[in-house]
Every structure is written in structure tokens, then in C-alpha cells.
Amino acid sequence: MTQNTDKKQKKVYSGAEIFVKCLEAEGIDLVFGYPGGAVLHIYDELHKQNDVTHILVRHEQGAVHAAEGYAKSSEKTGVVLVTSGPGATNAITGIADAYMDSVPIVVFTGQVRTALIGNDAFQEVDTVGITRPCVKHNFMITDVKDMASTIKKAFYVASTGRPGPVVVDIPKDITEDTCEFVYPSKVSMRSYNPDIKIKEDSIDAAVKTILASKKPVIYAGGGVINSNASEELTELAKYLNFPVTNTLMGLGCYPGDDPQFIQMLGMHGSYEANMAMHDCDLLIAVGARFDDRITGRLDKFSPDATVIHIDIDPSSISKNIKAHIPVVGDVKDAVKKISEKIVQKNLKPQNIEKWWSQINKWRKKDSFKYDQKNDVIKPQFVIDKLYEITKGDAFITSDVGQHQMWAAQIYKYNKPRRWINSGGLGTMGFGLPSAMGTQFANPDSLVCCVTGEASIQMCIQELSTCMQYGLPIKIICLNNRYMGMVRQWQEFFYEKRYAMSYMDALPDFVKLAESYGHVGHKIENPSDVEGALKDAIQQKDRLVFLDFITDQDENVFPMIATGAAHNKMILS
Secondary structure (H helix, E strand, O other): OOOOOOOOOOOOEEHHHHHHHHHHHHOOOEEEEOOOHHHHHHHHHHHOOOOOEEEEOOOHHHHHHHHHHHHHOOOOOEEEEEOOOHHHHHOHHHHHHHHHOOOOEEEEEEEOOHHHOOOOOOOOOOHHHHHHHHOOEEEEOOOHHHHHHHHHHHHHHHHOOOOOEEEEEEEHHHHHOEEOOOOOOOOOOOOOOOOOOOOHHHHHHHHHHHHHOOOEEEEEOHHHHHOOOHHHHHHHHHHHOOOEEEOOOOOOOOOOOOOOEEEEOOOOOOHHHHHHHHHOOEEEEEOOOOOHHHHOOHHHOOOOOEEEEEEOOHHHOOOOOOOOEEEEOOHHHHHHHHHHHHOOOOOOOOOOHHHHHHHHHHHOOOOOOOOOOOOOEOHHHHHHHHHHHHOOOOEEEEOOOHHHHHHHHHOOOOOOOOEEOOOOOOOOOOHHHHHHHHHHHOOOOOEEEEEEOOHHHHOOOHHHHHHHOOOOOEEEEEEOOEOHHHHHHHHHHOOOOOOOOEOOOOOOHHHHHHHOOOEEEEEOOHHHHHHHHHHHHHOOOOOEEEEEEEOOOOOOOOEOOOOOOOOOOEOO
16 A cells, blocks of 8 residues: 555754754844854754854853853843863853852753764763753753753743753754654643742741841842842832842842942951841841851851741752741742732831941941052952942943952942852853853943953953954953962961962963954053043943053952851951
């Protein structure tokens, strides 16, 4: 018997074509990546279409950091495409960074052909195995028929619940194989259900405790930003008249210039924030995870406080600090529910004027103060002038080190998603590529990268990417010729033995920037700082590298030594 050939044959597509169609269906318009043999079929298909733009970075780590900046500064999911072997391993640092900071990204890695897996083939690594500890989830596609459904799952997992990175490993032969294309309209995963219903009794307990408190503090972290709950949190805090402190990742979720804001807390937090945390009788943790840079010595952390902990991730609650009242669920929903029972019912909390009086006494310490009276540029002065000139309206990305802390302390972030940094992993090299992603997500906005001479050299090759795509980023390099934070610790705790922390043989950053086609300036006098910043910002279509030669001996204060309590700060 012969088959009936009258029936219309269904159209089939290659795995590479399906990959691109999935991105289009997901609404993805930007991919950061670097080609290689295992992903060439995909790159060929990307070349044939115009809906998805590919951004060619100069290193896979830069691709992931760029995707992080893109995601952090928008409400979108970042996408990365790299090849197998070293392409995948070069991306690991960025993936781990995204995991620590709960950033929604999907990283697609090429893989050798399925028949070669396990044979030590050229550019083969066990990407699924390597990434397992630092992803929210990972997949390997072994059948082209699973391509569409797996990609749908990847974006769903990355962007829902507590966000995080998802890796999808795709063998080369899967991108050659063909099948029909059907993109699922929804996802059902037996083992993953992020829609957690908040228990009403936990809300009731939180409300009762809030109204009875005499020395409260709201401790808000990056979860507030991830859930887009800044407006709701601000409204509740203003109604209650409670002091608000932020984690490093939470800066901007509450207006930084508001009188109720007591600045950032933790190892390099303000005197008033840390003292208030130590003495409070109620700690309302909102979207924060009590990491060691915040808590200091665990048994001395907020010793007299009742702890309300609001978080979407149940594994974060009571992980480090016991929560007396756990509230598991989306931060936005939880804050709304608390507001409904307090603000909408016009219930009044306790009079906390005595508490505010004490906080204002602590404020008089002015723990972020610095002295710009000599002829050497203080790094804080540069950040101060940057804030003054931009009026707090810029996107600020940073690398990791002293400059990061000064950017966090001095610049006032009045909006969420304006402060883009590496908080959990603390990745040097993050600043420039994350600025690229931020600029792509916000093409008409001012993006400034605050960095140091050590950090900037970790991913400095991305200056080439910036030239290729005309990114007008302003690089604010606070150059103290040291790995500043390493030197600071060596000064305090290693009897000033500055082992390998001095940056010898530095490049001429002005010439280096110019060699990539950008504008470079070296600034050595405090009187030139303001003019240099203004000039750079006025050059709206050029990347400008500002190399500020700053005080080598300046340290970040306050500082809490490892293992010390909040009220044991080094102030100078």
C-alpha cells in the first residue's frame, strides 16, 4: 500500500530556526553573545532575521554581566548565547553572579554533538554539571521536539518566584534536526509552583506587632525591587513614619533623599542605620536575606528585636536569623495586604518620637563625612559632584571595592533599578559590561560606570563592544593605584603588609580609551573634578573615560570588622 500523499505536509523547521522563533515568541529583542562551532547553526539563523538583535561582546563573562545589567535596569529577562567548552566556562562567573543577586537571565550554551558527549570531544565540558550549583535550574535538550517547550520553561523559571539564571545546553546536532514548531502558551511544571498564597494569619500577626512597636526599623532589600514593590513599601513606611534602611542591593527601593531613610546598613553602612538595627524592638525585613555583610556577628544581631521576615523564597526565611513572624509570598502582595489592614483602616501605630530623637542623635555622627580641603582628590568628592550634576537621575553601575561602597554611600538613589552592582558574589569586572546592558535597556538615559583601576582591567576589552555599538557610557575611574579594599583590610588587620595589592605598571587609561576610539581625560586636581564631569556628560554620543587620580590612603568608613556586632563600628 502506498501512503496517501494528498494530505498537506506539515512544515518542519531546524532546531536553530526553532530557537530563533522561540525568542521571537518570548518577545526577546536582544541577545548578548559570542559565536563558536557548536552554535554556528543558530548564529546563521540569527543572521537571516531582523527581529532579534545580537550584541557581540569580547568575552563571555562580559556577555552575562551585560545581560544582568539589562535585566536589573529593566523588568525584562536577559539572554546570553555562547558556544561549548570555554564559551560555557567563561560564562560561569556571570552565571554565579546572577544567581547570588537573583537576576532573571537565560544562558544558552552550545554543546558537542550528542554522539560525542562523554568522549572528551573538542570543546566539550559538562555544562549541566558545572553550572548546577549556581543556577536556579538547568536543562540539556536531547531531542529537537523538546526545544520549544524547554525554552518556554527556561524563561518561565528564570523570571518567576525568586528570579535567577537558567542554563539551557544545546548539542549541535539538535540545532540541525527538524520538527514542527509549536510554542506553548503556558507552562506546567510538577516540581515548580512559584505562586505562593500568603497566609492571612501571618499578615494578622505582622500587623499586630507593627502597631505595638516603639522602636521599629524597616530593612528593605533587593526583593522589593525584583517584585516592583517600591511604591507600596514607600506608602506604608510614610504612613507608619518608620525609619527605613536598605541593603546594598535594595538601594533605590525607598527614596534616598527622604528624611525617613537612615542610609545603607551593614559592614560599611551608616552609624545611624547600624545602631538602629542593634537597638530596635521590631525588625521588618522585606525582600532581604540577612547575609553576613549585613548581620555581622549573628548572636549579637538585633538582640532585642521581634523579626518579621517577608520573602518569596521560603528557604531564605530563618536561614541565618530566626524569623518570629515569617511571611512567605511575593513582596508586593505581602506589603499590599499589610497596608490594607493598617493604612486603609486608618489604624495608628505607637508614637515613636523618642525613637526618632535617638536616631537623629546618631545621625549627628555624620558617618559618611570626608574632608576635601587639600590638593588631592578625595574619591567621595567625585561621587558627590556626580550626584550634584546628575541630580540623582543617572543609572549608576559599579565594580567591586572601595569605589562601590562610596557610590553606595554618597549617591542618593531615589528610584529603583538605578543602582546596578554586584552584591552577593562581589565580581570585579562587572561594572563596564553591566553598563553596556543598562545602556541598551535605557538608550536615552545617562549611564555612568563607577570603577577602580584594578576592577576596570578585568573586562576592559568591552571598550571595543562600546565602540562597535556607539554606547555613550561615562566611566568614572577612582584611581588610587591600589586594590583599594584589599589594601584597607591589610592596613587594619595585617599590620600594613600590602601583599600584592599595589597596582604597578598601570596603563595610561587616557591613551587606552583613545586607542579604542573613545575620549579619555586624566584629572588630578580637585578644582577640575566638576568641570570634567560636566564636560563628559555633555558629550551625549561618546564614551568618555575619566581617570581620577585619588587619595591613596582614603578608607571606607564606617567599617564593621568580621565577626563584630553592629554597634562595634570603626568610624575613622
